[in-house]
Amino acid sequence: MKIYADNAATTKMSENAIHTMVSLLEDSWGNPSSLYAHGQLAKEVLEKARADVAAVIGASPDEILFTSGGSEADNQALRSAAELGKKKGKMHIISSAFEHHAILHTLERLKKEGFEVTLLDVHENGLILPEEVAAAIRDDTCLVTIMYANNEIGTIQPIREIGRICREKNVLFHTDAVQAVAHVPINVKEDNIDLLSASAHKFHGPKGVGFLYAKKGIKLTNLIEGGAQERGRRAGTENVPGIAAMAEALKETSSRMDENTAHLTKMRDKLISGLAEIPHSALNGDATHRLPSNVNFCFEGIEGESLLLLLDDKGIQASSGSACTSGSLDPSHVLLAIGRVHDVAHGSLRLSLGEDITEEQVDYIIKSVKDVVSYLRGFSPVWRDLMSGKGQFIL
Amino acid sequence: MALYSEKVMDHFRNPRNVGVIEDANGIGEVGNAKCGDIMKMYLKIEDDIVQDVKFETFGCGSAIASSSMATELIKGKPVSEAMKLTNKAVAEALDGLPAYKMHCSVLAEEAIQSALEDYQKRTGKTIE
Numbered sequence: 001m002k003i004y005a006d007n008a009a010t011t012k013m014s015e016n017a018i019h020t021m022v023s024l025l026e027d028s029w030g031n032p033s034s035l036y037a038h039g040q041l042a043k044e045v046l047e048k049a050r051a052d053v054a055a056v057i058g059a060s061p062d063e064i065l066f067t068s069g070g071s072e073a074d075n076q077a078l079r080s081a082a083e084l085g086k087k088k089g090k091m092h093i094i095s096s097a098f099e100h101h102a103i104l105h106t107l108e109r110l111k112k113e114g115f116e117v118t119l120l121d122v123h124e125n126g127l128i129l130p131e132e133v134a135a136a137i138r139d140d141t142c143l144v145t146i147m148y149a150n151n152e153i154g155t156i157q158p159i160r161e162i163g164r165i166c167r168e169k170n171v172l173f174h175t176d177a178v179q180a181v182a183h184v185p186i187n188v189k190e191d192n193i194d195l196l197s198a199s200a201h202k203f204h205g206p207k208g209v210g211f212l213y214a215k216k217g218i219k220l221t222n223l224i225e226g227g228a229q230e231r232g233r234r235a236g237t238e239n240v241p242g243i244a245a246m247a248e249a250l251k252e253t254s255s256r257m258d259e260n261t262a263h264l265t266k267m268r269d270k271l272i273s274g275l276a277e278i279p280h281s282a283l284n285g286d287a288t289h290r291l292p293s294n295v296n297f298c299f300e301g302i303e304g305e306s307l308l309l310l311l312d313d314k315g316i317q318a319s320s321g322s323a324c325t326s327g328s329l330d331p332s333h334v335l336l337a338i339g340r341v342h343d344v345a346h347g348s349l350r351l352s353l354g355e356d357i358t359e360e361q362v363d364y365i366i367k368s369v370k371d372v373v374s375y376l377r378g379f380s381p382v383w384r385d386l387m388s389g390k391g392q393f394i395l
Numbered sequence: 396m397a398l399y400s401e402k403v404m405d406h407f408r409n410p411r412n413v414g415v416i417e418d419a420n421g422i423g424e425v426g427n428a429k430c431g432d433i434m435k436m437y438l439k440i441e442d443d444i445v446q447d448v449k450f451e452t453f454g455c456g457s458a459i460a461s462s463s464m465a466t467e468l469i470k471g472k473p474v475s476e477a478m479k480l481t482n483k484a485v486a487e488a489l490d491g492l493p494a495y496k497m498h499c500s501v502l503a504e505e506a507i508q509s510a511l512e513d514y515q516k517r518t519g520k521t522i523e
Contacts, residue, residue, distance in 0.1 A: 342430075
């Protein structure tokens, strides 16, 4: 059995998105900035994609800026808000400890430029409390940036409430919605969002394409200087086939959101209860306020990379927050942020399900994970110490 | 291109000499769970020969493969030879390790050194 359970890393492109992309590569490869018909045809495709993307999230087309992906959108959102803040002498930014590195590393850079950053606690369940956002906002706060859904543990934040607080206090609100767009209902107006980042390959679109929503009136700062594309806010000839394929994938995946959510939630909860039967294991992140596709567990006494390799041998592709999979000595900052200690965080497993997952596959995953965890514990000195009472169980 | 060589995957999938020696006369444990790797080596030494060796490892694929290979390299060998086992020899026998995984082979060398030190302490012998 072959099961791709790493959809938070990337998704398979939909057939419609591939078809859209290929046909544009073949037929409408003109430059949208050219004035002759072939160029103008590409321009039409581009603007149609913009309107489609805008419609899905409740924005206007002129509020959508196409980027090379989520990281670029995050960078530009933060840079722009920081620039606007700086002009008014407001140099305080609020975020959370478990944001994506596209946010955290940009904030580190801004700190070096004189900004002050407050990282909110995400608590044991991986959720931010709106009242803590309200309490953290100061007179000199220029931006609150909180991810919509976490990429590792899938927790969904109270975005609308946080947005409402920011509106009341007249502070810009950005959300990194890379994991959420097309998977949970988003309406930028109703959710009080000023800036939102998204990435096509997380919803069956192509890699290298994404978008930034910026509410009308918010002046964006360029990351890339050059021509006047994207109304002068992002230079470079537009990736028309990729952008159109993104719009196609976004419409398609969003249109199936209700059925996808119903099915995935059922599969997710079955998987969670199956894995919870493993002794000394724990679900990471809140059980209900989470993406319908996300399951993330810690298993005590084992290390995540060996777990992944053995699951791969059984045909299951997943990921882990262990240090060995990150290339650093520290395990995932997300797991540390929700209070998992190093020893336990090394033994984590993330399964992010695809919409086509079947009950039979979930059963197979449960059985495989149980087998592999018990096999690895069988020769783990850590597990031996825990079982003999020499060490203390944490989970 | 796979992450690991076939040799590493073979030793990871079918680790040699896994387990515990109840009457071991040299035991060494190195690493810590905080960093994600712990290796424990059990030696049974008789007549200055490593008669038996077993290991337990908490760690990534290359940590398990390095432990397994290290036990293979010293089993049946004189203790003086086991003493000279280097991490480089372990990594080479595995057809190489990714650069950021070399510390796994270092850990295997250290685990064996630590077990041999324990043996010397217990027996009062000095390995030449």
